Amino acid sequence: MTEENVDMRALLDEEGDIAADYLEELLDITDIDGDIEITVEADRAAVGIVADDGGDRRLKRLIGKQGDTLDAIQELTRLAVQQQTGERSRLMLDILGYRQQHRQEIAEIAHEAIDRVEESGEPVALKPMNPFERKVVHDVVAEAGLFSDSSGIGAARHVVISLPDEEVDDENDVLAESTQSEDSIDAVE
Incomplete structure (x- = not known):
């Protein structure tokens, strides 16, 4: 050390x-x-x-x-x-153990979103999350080799997950596409 x-x-x-x-x-x-x-x-x-x-x-x-x-x-x-x-x-x-259990629940949501991104190739925007939850998602996404970025301000801040080589020119288009999806992921109720 x-x-x-x-x-x-x-x-x-x-x-x-x-x-x-x-x-x-x-x-x-x-x-x-x-x-x-x-x-x-x-x-x-x-x-x-x-x-x-x-x-x-x-x-x-x-x-x-x-x-x-x-x-x-x-x-x-x-x-x-x-x-x-x-x-x-x-x-x-x-x-x-509240945070540990909550971390596992958020990690599961992140894994479901990762699966959707890998299957469709399209970015997925999660519902707004607090900083702890976003950090969990970022860690899970990085471990899976995908890209994640936080977007939005204040209570609307959320994570967008995408393939690593994908460049997003207009984030609003990405958010509109992912919020229109019938299979949107519920992050935190």
């Missing part, structure tokens, strides 16, 4: 420790039982709140509807880390 890799690993470990302390305090304040797991995944700190079988069911409340509360807690945790380190954090938070 190079000196640079060791330094990066130490910084990520520090982020994980700061995040764990912050989340432990949050769990204490809310009187919810949960254990904290710290790892490093894909060059970022990852912290999970887990429970043994029969653990505190109130942990599910920290996930919220479609992960909204989880996203908010993740942002607060990132801010707590940034406040102590002075550096922007890319930390990922998971609660009860």
Whole structure:
């Protein structure tokens, strides 16, 4: 391991420790039982709140509807880390494996879209997704050897998947074609 890799690993470990302390305090304040797991995944700190079988069911409340509360807690945790380190954090938070399960669901949607692109040769535009979901799609598409690009602004931001050698002159034509398809893929409901 190079000196640079060791330094990066130490910084990520520090982020994980700061995040764990912050989340432990949050769990204490809310009187919810949960254990904290710290790892490093894909060059970022990852912290999970887990429970043994029969653990505190109130942990599910920290996930919220479609992960909204989880996203908010993740942002607060990132801010707590940034406040102590002075550096922007890319930390990922998971609660009860919600993100892992959601990642698998999004990966399945991406694989279905990849199959459609390979069969038809035509680009496929997915429904709007949040940044986490788009990142999952981009990773799956890259692994399959195809091309993906994010398009749109704000809540309308989505991923367009195409063959790698295809050049798109007018993205609006691509989006119009793929949204007219009867077999459009539902990304996130």
